[in-house]
Amino acid sequence: MNAVSVEHITKTYLQKEQKKEKKVTALDDVSFTVDKGELFGIIGPDGAGKTSLFRILTTVLLADSGKASVEGLDVVKDYRKIRDRVGYMPGKFSLYQDLTVEENLNFFATIFNTTVKKNYELIKDIYVQLEPFKKRRAGALSGGMKQKLALCCALIHKPSILFLDEPTTGVDPVSRRDFWDMIKKLKEQDIAILVSTAYMDEANMCEKIALIQKGNILTVSSPEKITSEFDQPLLAVRSDDMYQLLYDLRANKAVKEAYPFGAYYHVIPEDANKTKELEAYLQQKGQKDLEVKPIKANIEDSFIALMKKND
Numbered sequence: 001m002n003a004v005s006v007e008h009i010t011k012t013y014l015q016k017e018q019k020k021e022k023k024v025t026a027l028d029d030v031s032f033t034v035d036k037g038e039l040f041g042i043i044g045p046d047g048a049g050k051t052s053l054f055r056i057l058t059t060v061l062l063a064d065s066g067k068a069s070v071e072g073l074d075v076v077k078d079y080r081k082i083r084d085r086v087g088y089m090p091g092k093f094s095l096y097q098d099l100t101v102e103e104n105l106n107f108f109a110t111i112f113n114t115t116v117k118k119n120y121e122l123i124k125d126i127y128v129q130l131e132p133f134k135k136r137r138a139g140a141l142s143g144g145m146k147q148k149l150a151l152c153c154a155l156i157h158k159p160s161i162l163f164l165d166e167p168t169t170g171v172d173p174v175s176r177r178d179f180w181d182m183i184k185k186l187k188e189q190d191i192a193i194l195v196s197t198a199y200m201d202e203a204n205m206c207e208k209i210a211l212i213q214k215g216n217i218l219t220v221s222s223p224e225k226i227t228s229e230f231d232q233p234l235l236a237v238r239s240d241d242m243y244q245l246l247y248d249l250r251a252n253k254a255v256k257e258a259y260p261f262g263a264y265y266h267v268i269p270e271d272a273n274k275t276k277e278l279e280a281y282l283q284q285k286g287q288k289d290l291e292v293k294p295i296k297a298n299i300e301d302s303f304i305a306l307m308k309k310n311d
């Protein structure tokens with residue numbers, strides 16, 4: 001049995017725009033499965049449909065059509081049973097801002113008919129970091145601490161599957177790394193975890209990922225497999241005038257794509273064998289301290305290519 005199975009799910013919304021109603025497709029015939037105990041990432045930009053998908057799977061939103069199940073239970077018929085089994089950390093901050101850390105946790109334990117004491121083992125590693133602030137109102141916590149508390153609250157009824165909607169958005173890089181460490185530890189306890197993110201680099205933290213754009217799933221695979229399937233030549237290019245360099249690259253017909261990546265531009269040339277010609281062209285344009293080197297695609301290169309294809 002799959003932890004999650006999604007078959008042809010479509011979800012549309014009616015949006016009012018200057019008195020006219022417009023139909024927006026948030027999820028367009030989406031299908032995929034998640035194995036038991038898998039750490040599965042849903043990666044996609046703003047408005048891709050991530051939250052709609054999570055809300056359907058956690059039974060708080062109905063799809064227009066299609067079928068979905070969580071641990072073999074139907075999201076429509078068996079919604080009560082599903083709610084007992086899933087932990088859901090919504091993207092937008094879900095805690096009670098006026099309650100303290102401790103009160104929030106007790107509250108979430110109580111609504112699931114359990115106690116903090118009973119399931120303390122599961123949250124212990126995370127909660128010890130929060131303990132010094134247990135009398136502080138949730139609203140007065142830092143971003144990283146809020147995320148930790150929200151995760152504790154989503155875990156306190158010992159779910160067998162976790163849905164984390166953009167848990168690292170707006171969190172500083174160190175806290176982001178901490179958060180992924182915590183998620184990996186939870187995975188060792190056989191909890192299936194679905195996590196959404198708009199940060200493409202976080203794809204590498206997952207065992208499997210679905211790339212979603214405008215309600216369509218572009219690919220479902222392991223990060224390694226996705227990058228190994230990148231089928232175009234790729235160069236990293238830099239110089240001492242990065243601003244002009246991008247302009248020069250994009251003005252060259254032999255350049256299919258050029259986009260910033262760290263201290264370089266990643267460039268997809270029309271022809272892998274004409275690197276020397278490209279270098280000569282850039283030198284002739286007056287580029288100094290030029291560096292042009294062939295590289296292997298990373299997950300972000302793969303995503304950019306897939307998204308361009310789908311656009």
Ligand SMILES: Nc1ncnc2c1ncn2[C@@H]1O[C@H](COP(=O)(O)OP(=O)(O)OP(=O)(O)O)[C@@H](O)[C@H]1O
Binds near residue numbers: 013024052
């Ligand atoms: N309640 C709603 N009413 C109308 N349109 C909606 C509603 N919720 C979402 N949408 C639209 O559906 C599309 C998908 O939104 P959704 O929130 O599922 O995406 P997302 O990937 O979670 O985006 P974000 O990164 O902004 O969280 C967007 O175009 C959004 O504007």
Ligand SMILES: [Mg+2]
Binds near residue numbers: 050052091166
């Ligand atoms: Mg969202």
